Amino acid sequence: MTCTDDVLPLPNYPFNVYEVEDCPPNKDQWEIASERLHCSTDNTNKYRYHCLPNSNHTKLVEFCLNSTRYGTPPIDGEFDCYVLSGTGDLNRYTCMNASNGCPDSFYFSDEIYKYPDCFLINKTSDGAISTCTDSSDSQETFQIAVTCVTAVIFVIVLLISVICFLGRRRKKGKQGRGKQEKIEIDEDEETREKLMQGR
Incomplete structure (x- = not known):
């Protein structure tokens, strides 16, 4: 050519x-x-x-x-x-x-x-x-591989951190709702007792 x-x-x-x-x-x-x-x-x-x-x-x-x-x-x-x-x-x-x-x-x-x-x-x-x-090409390839592996590890750690954060937040939300329901049940029982005593 x-x-x-x-x-x-x-x-x-x-x-x-x-x-x-x-x-x-x-x-x-x-x-x-x-x-x-x-x-x-x-x-x-x-x-x-x-x-x-x-x-x-x-x-x-x-x-x-x-x-x-x-x-x-x-x-x-x-x-x-x-x-x-x-x-x-x-x-x-x-x-x-x-x-x-x-x-x-x-x-x-x-x-x-x-x-x-x-x-x-x-x-x-x-x-x-x-x-x-060509030693410069093999060195470039090695540097690219190290960069890619580092990026993948960073993404995995980031995803695990986000999952843990969301899991804790969700768990705290369930605990807060459970206490609120218990308080409402306790208040309903007190109201019922007062009503029964008033009869």
């Missing part, structure tokens, strides 16, 4: 992002794709063409990055790949494929075509499995 005037950008990104079947495998094709999307090639390094996996590694997407390209120094001696997050940021992830297609030195994010293993994705239709792990 290529980006043309009749292809709509993917929703939920802060700038235009298009799904593609493959990312350009070399500098020449990368530059052709950049021209097609009208990305910048000037020295400001802004709005540079990028082609990366999406954050869950199910699609390859192309776009003009709306900020300065990213430099990629090593972390713990490893050089990482990038994915495009839903917020439009580039998140790093560890490339773990042993086929020597992973980054092995410093590079800029718009030069990722040099490292084909950074384009591996999980294609749900054919079951291909990526060897990439």
Whole structure:
């Protein structure tokens, strides 16, 4: 799939992002794709063409990055790949494929075509499995799970509190009515006794 005037950008990104079947495998094709999307090639390094996996590694997407390209120094001696997050940021992830297609030195994010293993994705239709792990996605998933569990516990505690409050209120109401009925019965008996004594 290529980006043309009749292809709509993917929703939920802060700038235009298009799904593609493959990312350009070399500098020449990368530059052709950049021209097609009208990305910048000037020295400001802004709005540079990028082609990366999406954050869950199910699609390859192309776009003009709306900020300065990213430099990629090593972390713990490893050089990482990038994915495009839903917020439009580039998140790093560890490339773990042993086929020597992973980054092995410093590079800029718009030069990722040099490292084909950074384009591996999980294609749900054919079951291909990526060897990439995105630690920021698993951390986000964990935080969402904790938030959901906390919200459910809060709602349960709130419901139990409301039920207890209403139960106590109802019990007090019954006790008050019972005393009132007893007083009325006692008054009726006194009235009856007085009437009987008066005869």
